[in-house]
Amino acid sequence: MIKVLHVSDIHLGSGLSHGRTNPETGLNTRLEDFVKSLRSCIDRAISEPVDLVLFGGDAFPDATPPPYIQQAFASEFSRLVQAAIPTILLVGNHDQHSQGKGGASLSIYRTLGVPKFIVGDRIETHHINTANGEVQVITLPWLTNSALLTRPETEGLSLEAVNQLLLQKLQPILEGEIRRLDPDQPTILLAHLMADRAQLGAERFLAVGKGFTIPVSFLIRPEFDYVALGHVHRHQNLNPKGEPAVVYPGSIERVDFSEEKEDKGYVLIELEKGNTQWQFCPLPVRPFLTIKVDVTEKDDPQQTILSAIERQKNPEAVVRLQYKLHSEQLDRIESRTLQKALSFAHSYTITPELVSQLARPRLPELGEQVALDPMSALKTYLDNRDDLKEVSEEMLAEAEKLLGGLPNHTDQWTFSASPN
Template sequence: MRILHLADLHLGVENYGRIDAATGLHSRFNDYLARLDAALALALDAGVDLVLIAGDIYKNRTPNPTHQREFARRIYRLRSAGVPVFILTGNHDISPALGRAHSVEIFAALGVEGVTIADRPRLHQIETPAGIIQIIALPWVTRHSLMTREEMRGANFASIEYEVRRRLEAFVVDAAQRLDPAYPALIAFHGSLDGAQLGAERSMTLGQDLVLPRSLMAQPGVAYVAMGHIHKHQALSHDPPMVYPGSIERVDFGERDEPKGCVMVEITGGRATWQFHALPARPFVSIEKDVRASSDPLEQVRILIGRHDLHEAVVRVELRAEREQVPNLREERIRELLEAAGAFYIAAINVHVERSGRRRLAGMEQELLDGLTPRRALELYLNSKQPPLAPERINALLSATDELLT
């Protein structure tokens, strides 16, 4: 049985781009769609038996109709090829308000054949061209449903957290015991597993992470653990494999060195093997340099730009310079150099000038190493202020400090 495992599509992220005149869509939305199309083409070429999306279809819980239309077109393409689709809901897909529909609930409401929406912990049996596969679904779990129950009214956060974790762990153990040994099984989980390396998802997280132990996923009869939520591709275990495919496209500069892609899984005889497939994500390039020692800082920037492949890249420039160098580092001139090098989008051009007050503190390394009293630390801080404080103001503040410290 072959399965395409992908996660964190985040359709609708539209940073670092512009409206594409040819399509009327945002250029970054086109990036995400192109990555998704590449993953689905890989799946169809390989003749997969199931596409499993482990959560976070959209950027947020309220995708606009255009985003919904484009995702639905991809689902239709898979179903037209006879490939079933299993979608786990993630933290970006669900609403914290009780009774509100989540972003992919429309597929379940319409009863789209061959599309399974897993929005609550449950054991599923999915028909595929290669036979039945069992999936223990662990979508992103919210705490609000538990908090509304009478027995949890007035409970503190730690108690609620403990109860959510206890119930999830009990569910996984019970579901694993109910697995039919005649069919292969996997766990689909959207969330954080202990030991996972975090990335940009930390700044995007809607809701607080509930971290589960890896040992919970190593249940008898489970061949593979398909995870989502962490944007950095990684495998946390090999028996069974516990894999985050990572997001399909770079969100920001924090992910500039991370490969983006999807995972092809093959289950044979109750054991799984897998392979990561990189997708051609938009390159992000950060050019950072201290040019204070340069007699011609703009020429040094030109040389730096020439050392990077900026073709179709999102680029930012961070320079440290002396105040007298700033006129030679005009933003429009640097922008021209970047555009000539083929940059797709210029995110920022920042020239940082060291403040003179910091230079005055630079000669006090030994005093800092020896340790400062609170009063001395305040005195150094007041003397470094720009514009300078009047001596009588400093004395008054230090006198007030002496009174507070005695």
Template structure:
């Protein structure tokens, strides 16, 4: 039986919430992602897998810090020490998108050791494992920089180039699949967007139309036994009722609050024989992201701060990344004691914010008034727009005009 780990999108360098760890001097969020990756590797070592497949996006940027590179190398070398081959697919965050520049993961391909396979262009790896041979077709993130340099595509729109890339990647996968031995277990590993995939919070900020996009049917083809994808941060099988499974392993740790309700983990894949592959999703220990939404009572007699403190007590916020959003009724002003609420959050690892949401009060529309209008006309328009005064408009106008007349008489004296 051939077994391997499938993971992706560890994004070392995501430091949007957290602080510097006093013991190590490393940002707490980097340590969170490092812990999650090492949990994947612990499982790989325990299961004695045949290879470790990483489907792209090791770092947040293409210029990782030395600390980030050191931690990643430490983790991967744990696998190397046990003679477990590592297959690395280049993702969009790993690629500098500039002609001639190295990716952030190319260093693993240039080490004077065996066992690292970095796929920066479409490539088939014929891997001989302790449990038999396996073919791995690797497709990195499809970039447009080389395409746009071609005179053939100079005057094409961004949409046309995206469609061209999507068709080209689909054709490459079909051609490479046709060249494989149909009797040997095969895996398609790639970092790309599939049309039916569900995006998570941080990814929704990306413009979907700019990504080359493929259909599940273009990937779930013979002779593949499993399709290992990276790019989308949510675990999902896009061919749940068919074979092979088309799987995004998701990120092993949360990136932002848009992912707070998602389970995070990786996949342990087993191929006991050709056309019999199965996979198991294994959850990783992650940093809890908790958002507490409090709708304050419209009763002015109730203490607003106490309402928020009561809501906090209903959650286990210890070591969590915490956000509190409280909704203020339109008839009240915010009277929350922020210092008291902050003290109640001391056990949280990081408090993103204590954020009030106030319902905007509808402003009355002003009448079309002009300084050239007579006083009687101005008063008529004014009272017409006041429902409480409209029924007494005539009496009020009469009284107002009388007062104005009296004022003029007094000025003459």
């Protein structure tokens, strides 16, 4: 049995807007959160110990991170070198240059010849000798149109047609690697891709127009004992009722509020030909919390918001407060009081949303096919407009004068709910 740790989408240096500067270190606290989660993964790899570590891609937000962030990443992975644990670093979409060529943020590990480190920036089969036997790993990095196609081949084609052409190009290449496998050795496919059954998170907007979607059926092969994926931030197994498991471990930290409800972690695998087992290991990451309040119908909007904050109070969470109110309620809200109430949070944002009075539901008295004389209709309307109370009498008086000059002004008007 070979023990493998599968981790992906570290994105070291992301989400800094949700943090603050730590006065003791001078570093952003969210960067420290990400490093802490990565350290927990490496700690587990060493303490287990595992025989192999698979990184599924996206080390940083882009291919040229600042030196201090590169150093933080290297410091943690260097511990695997010291422990003599073989490691494969797969190139994801965020690890590539904007042109889609080369793993700029990871290629340094190949250039330096880091012992037992492999950079997976091409479709290739790697035979790795571990402490408990040999394992075959096919690396499939993030592929763009330019990786497999020429410009003349894609000219004038729709996105769907390009996607099909890419799959036609990829299939024989992957098939060639599979046919050269040793059928007696355990095999892993390590790939950074968007699978068609995946439930998406923050990455849904990160690769638009830069890659293509691969059918899960493309990955479910009897030659594979485990399919280790990267790119999608939500942990999931895309083949829950069969073998092999096709697993996204997800990202190791929450990048933004789109991942508020997601568990974060890594996967431990017990790899054995025809009998592979795996488990998701959650990480104790910083919570994200959204507090939504609608005070449009409240007499004391400020207290309503404060009560909602108190009920959902979660120390050290990254918090966003969103509340709806009418314009005439603005002077009843004290921003400093709300800020003080949110002081428990690691960081917070406050977003008020003004709701137009015109957005209120129609009054029953003015509903569809309700017949009222014009003055009664106007009075009903003004009685339900708090912001017009001071001028309602003048408006009624002026309306009376206007209608007094019209023939049959006492005739009833029919109000319809039709937008026309």
